[in-house]
Amino acid sequence: MAELTYRDAVIRGIAQEMTRDPDVVFIGEDVGKAGGVFKATVGLYEQFGPVRVRDTPISEQAILGAAMGAAMTGLKPIAEIMFSDFIAVCFDYIANEFPKSRYMSNGQVKCPLVVRTGNGGGARFGAQHSQSVENWCMMIPGLKVVAPSSPRDVIGLMAAAVRDPDPVIFFEHKSLYATKGEVPDGEIVDTLGSAKILRPGKDATILALALMVPRALAAAEKLKSERGIDCEVVDVRSLVPLDTQTILGSVARTHRLFTVEENPRLCGWGAELVSIVVDEAFYDLDGPPVRITTPHIPLPAADILEDLALPSVERIVERVQRSLNA
């Protein structure tokens, strides 16, 4: 067991898979010699060499297209899109190419690749370098979508993503890179499509993802110690495949549902999860489900404005308490 940062877990996760399988290759902008703009790939170039860890031009379409062509023909590429906002400039590959090639070809074409990308707010970067865009990918049939919240999950889900035969979009949260967590020694391999109950509770279920997970946990502690409200916090971890059994099971015990989403309000992932719970477990609910989200705005740069926009510990506490007391 060792304490590792989320950033170093990315390095260890990629290294674990590159060591295991010589067909795993890694490309992106500044990922090699420079070690990545978030320093989340430091040492990989030195360890695996310039043929397996390769710097690319600023050409997001070429990066994702090349990853797809390599995946179709036998490699297992990991491609980095530096900021997830940039997915917008290569969205054709995410929306039209990776996820449809298998279906359109009646199963002839495979696309086993991982796109890892820095997602989310909190770094005061403004509207084009701070978005949470996992919901852009969740809606596309053929993709898998994961967003780890802890160093251990980064390694385990990275391994699962690289070994998965389908295209996986792997959202790393920029504001979690410096956070630390305990990580066991040796190989770690997790499962896509499994949520985790991080804090059991009996009064309400809080679903969260990535940076919202530590905030939901902190809010749950405050609600318990200050208000006597006992919340169950579920780290959704994987949007596709989605572990609906863990979510529905939790709601069946607590009878209340809250989602904490960094996505702006409209069509955030919580909307889909709430719809599933309402469809399938309506009579388990003792009150209306509540979505705690970023408002329907582009993210501002100034710290006091960004902090006001993203769901905070205080906002989660206030919203849960207000609903339960209603």
Place this chain on the structure above:
Amino acid sequence: MAKIEDRAPAPKGSLNDEIGEEKRLAMYRTQVVIREAEQRAYDLFLQNLVKGTSHLSLGQEAVAAGFAVAMKPGDLSFCTYRGHAHTLARGVEISKVLGELMQRDIGLMRGKGGSMHLTSVDHGVMGSYAIIGAHLPIACGAAWRAQYKGAKDVSVCFFGDGTTNIGAFHEALNFAAVWKLPVVFVCENNLYMEYTPISDVTAVEHPAADRAASYGLPRIVVDGNDADAVYRTALAAYDKARAGGGPSLIECMTYRYSGHSRADPAKYRPEGELEKWKARDPIKLYRERLKQFGVGENTIMRIDTEVKREVDEATELCKAAPPPSLDILTTDVYADGGFAWRN
């Protein structure tokens, strides 16, 4: 210098030169297969037996034939939505192509892809891509895999003149040049993007070749209606790629006889242009050349007759074939064969 389209192709070589009789007959046959199958697709569309859209390569057969016959087994083709020709040129059965256009269960992808997405991995046809420019980076990726694995196959990527103005074209060219990838980019310049002449919307005369210098590549323009010229150019590019010499960008001058897609009567063409190009029809020219080189009339007629019969038989096979079974609606979304997104 006179434009290629104003010149009659000069016969170069002889029947038993480095191209040889066997390859020449293969190129002739391939061109006739494409011509007959494309014409049949058009006729079937008029009978409402081909639905959706279709983009024909009538008039452009020599490009597909020359590049495909020069390939080795294992080389990979990446096509656009105008991909029937390149798919047939790799030897895919006519009935599977027409079957896909006619939405039959015997179609290449059982009706799940349609005319614009013909794919036959077993034949090295790695897909037909209907988003302009998308497949140039994908071809780079397949070539990167060959380079990484030390394999000797070449990735060949076909696209139209309109593609040269989209970002992915330029990203892929630079990427391939910097990584020295074994990929050959083939621009079929048929003078029109969809309806608009490419010259009206492009800063240079030759939309692909005049951009080659930007990526450190030689400027190559070839007569796309002369299968021998196409073959020689293709082979040189493949040899360069296999030897580690990196990518090539080849612009083939040609002309499409039909409109952009089935919905387009091509009324925008200046008077006489179609006739001028039909006078240098690639199949007519090649038939004359074969005769000039001493190939017997009987050999040529036998190929023509065989191909016509094959297309007739394929048509009847498709007409009699059932539509796709409904249970494939949700198959092959994910690698487990289904579409499950939750537990």
